[in-house]
Amino acid sequence: MLERTPMTKRDPAERRTDFNEVALGYQAAEAQAEASRCLNCRNAPCVKGCPVGINIPQFVTKIAAGDFAAAATIIKKQNSLPAICGRVCPQEEQCEGVCTLARLQKPIAIGALERFAADYDRKECAACATPVPAAATDAAPVTSCSRTGKSVAVIGSGPAGLTVAADLACRGHEVVVYEALHAPGGVLSYGIPQFRLPKEIVHAEVDYVKSLGVEFRTNAIIGQTYTLEELRDRYDAIFIGTGAGLPYFLGIPGENLNGVYSANEFLTRVNLMKAYLFPEYATPVCVGKKVTVVGAGNTAMDSARTALRLGADEVTLVYRRTRAEMPARAEEIENAVEEGVILKLQTNPTALINDGKGWVRSMTCIRTEQGAPDASGRCRPVDIPNSEHTIETDTVIVATGQGPNPLLTRNCSALEVSRKGCLIVDPQTGQTNLPGVFAGGDIVSGGATVIAAMGAGRRAAMAIHEMLTARTLTASHD
Numbered sequence: 001m002l003e004r005t006p007m008t009k010r011d012p013a014e015r016r017t018d019f020n021e022v023a024l025g026y027q028a029a030e031a032q033a034e035a036s037r038c039l040n041c042r043n044a045p046c047v048k049g050c051p052v053g054i055n056i057p058q059f060v061t062k063i064a065a066g067d068f069a070a071a072a073t074i075i076k077k078q079n080s081l082p083a084i085c086g087r088v089c090p091q092e093e094q095c096e097g098v099c100t101l102a103r104l105q106k107p108i109a110i111g112a113l114e115r116f117a118a119d120y121d122r123k124e125c126a127a128c129a130t131p132v133p134a135a136a137t138d139a140a141p142v143t144s145c146s147r148t149g150k151s152v153a154v155i156g157s158g159p160a161g162l163t164v165a166a167d168l169a170c171r172g173h174e175v176v177v178y179e180a181l182h183a184p185g186g187v188l189s190y191g192i193p194q195f196r197l198p199k200e201i202v203h204a205e206v207d208y209v210k211s212l213g214v215e216f217r218t219n220a221i222i223g224q225t226y227t228l229e230e231l232r233d234r235y236d237a238i239f240i241g242t243g244a245g246l247p248y249f250l251g252i253p254g255e256n257l258n259g260v261y262s263a264n265e266f267l268t269r270v271n272l273m274k275a276y277l278f279p280e281y282a283t284p285v286c287v288g289k290k291v292t293v294v295g296a297g298n299t300a301m302d303s304a305r306t307a308l309r310l311g312a313d314e315v316t317l318v319y320r321r322t323r324a325e326m327p328a329r330a331e332e333i334e335n336a337v338e339e340g341v342i343l344k345l346q347t348n349p350t351a352l353i354n355d356g357k358g359w360v361r362s363m364t365c366i367r368t369e370q371g372a373p374d375a376s377g378r379c380r381p382v383d384i385p386n387s388e389h390t391i392e393t394d395t396v397i398v399a400t401g402q403g404p405n406p407l408l409t410r411n412c413s414a415l416e417v418s419r420k421g422c423l424i425v426d427p428q429t430g431q432t433n434l435p436g437v438f439a440g441g442d443i444v445s446g447g448a449t450v451i452a453a454m455g456a457g458r459r460a461a462m463a464i465h466e467m468l469t470a471r472t473l474t475a476s477h478d
Helices: 028-035 054-063 066-074 083-087 110-123 158-172 197-211 229-236 263-271 298-309 332-341 450-478
Strands: 153-157 174-176 215-217 237-240 261-264 290-294 314-318 340-343 346-356 360-373 379-383 390-391 395-398 437-439
Touching: 028 054, 054 066, 066 083, 066 110, 083 110, 083 174, 083 197, 110 174, 110 237, 153 158, 153 229, 158 197, 158 237, 158 450, 197 215, 197 261, 229 237, 237 450, 261 263, 263 298, 263 395, 290 298, 298 314, 298 332, 314 346, 340 360, 360 395, 437 450
Parallel strands: 153 174, 153 237, 174 215, 237 437, 261 395, 290 314, 290 395, 314 340
Antiparallel strands: 346 360, 360 379, 360 390
């Protein structure tokens, strides 16, 4: 049986000096070799492991046969953002995690193959491409885009919003997407660095959604620029996908010092406001010589690797648990270490120290050890007495998670929210407590993955379509 085909990456010493993409993707022969490993399992566990239900064996078979355009068409029936998902989704926990080959050797590189098909489609088929309608169900795909006369407002243009917009546009509904920032894409634009997800990929996927007839309105903050009630008066249905844009902090002394960033602010300045191109763009970000990132998720890895590229001499990542418990993808941890990020594990920050001029100069920490499991099932970190120590640092980036964006919910008290500020919805349909108002993605789940948000968007789009179709049928019988 063939070994898994590795994907070529750029040399760490070279890539840490620029923002170009790290992984180079498969060449055609590599993609075909990898696709030929697929067993075409009858029960297709990989499909069940995909939150949006892509027919993985079918598109992989097309790649093996050299029909790359057909592979892309199959993917787009279920996924309107394949080039994005192929790069940033945690396939190892989803489709690849349940691949039958994983029991024998390494699973099929489904994410890399999805990326290959999407990139081929974008580069080779752009001139002749026609929109591929999303499937209404696996058994009954939409085959036309006849107009229904119904309109839907989508609030937020992240992965959930883009998915809902594409699915509903392909079902014939008029869709308008409202985005608070000056560019569409949500977390895809402001949260993920260029070296992991190039902005031209995001732009291309957004352009695809636009090609389906979706209208985008940027600089539109729902709750301020427009109220939710105004949109409810104007549209037949609403989907809320405003994401998790509220950063969590550590709650320790000194977090208000200069030189301390939330990862949200830091990455937004770099990714969306192009601080890395200063002075070409007048949006600089101050990065010191010794940067400390607190956290161990993908956002922490993105922040640490970005700081290196902005000229930091030393970047240290502080995490209170062990490496085995780091929530970031193994690939991203490996890339960070290759590029020179220092992992300081089982270490818990306790305070940030002022240099006397209002800037951070150091971080005091205490070492930890593994205690009894907590509610999550992971071992709770316990402070080790008399292990206090100091880390010199002049920039601190806090990447310890984020919660739901509160801008909309604070200005619409009628929406039912949880204690943590998440919208409460029907888990099957995404319906909120307000008739005709649906929601999905991080505003419901808290910080999660791109593909999970897309899965929630697909379920909500189906429910919205069924509601609007029922209304249309009812009206036709009156």
